[in-house]
Amino acid sequence: xxxxxxxxxxxxRSWGAxxxxxxxxxxxxxxxxxLLFILLALQRDGHDLDExxxxxxxxxxxxxxxxxx
Numbered sequence: 001x002x003x004x005x006x007x008x009x010x011x012x013r014s015w016g017a018x019x020x021x022x023x024x025x026x027x028x029x030x031x032x033x034x035l036l037f038i039l040l041a042l043q044r045d046g047h048d049l050d051e052x053x054x055x056x057x058x059x060x061x062x063x064x065x066x067x068x069x
Contacts, residue, residue, distance in 0.1 A: 028036075043049050 039049060039052075042052065
């Protein structure tokens with residue numbers, strides 16, 4: 001998953017941790033975590049995540065405009 005989102009493994013592991021205050025600051029919200037697992041499922045099924053990311057960026061620019069990105 002770390003490779004999928006471009007984060008260090010320590011950061012990804014800290015999302016599940018809650019012992020230290022530093023770990024609690026990095027806890028991923030449930031919606032973001034679900035979206036990451038959706039991306040992981042798509043990747044495992046052979047979908048091209050780079051293509052999906054590019055399309056998502058195009059949609060983001062279309063809906064939000066360049067100044068909000």
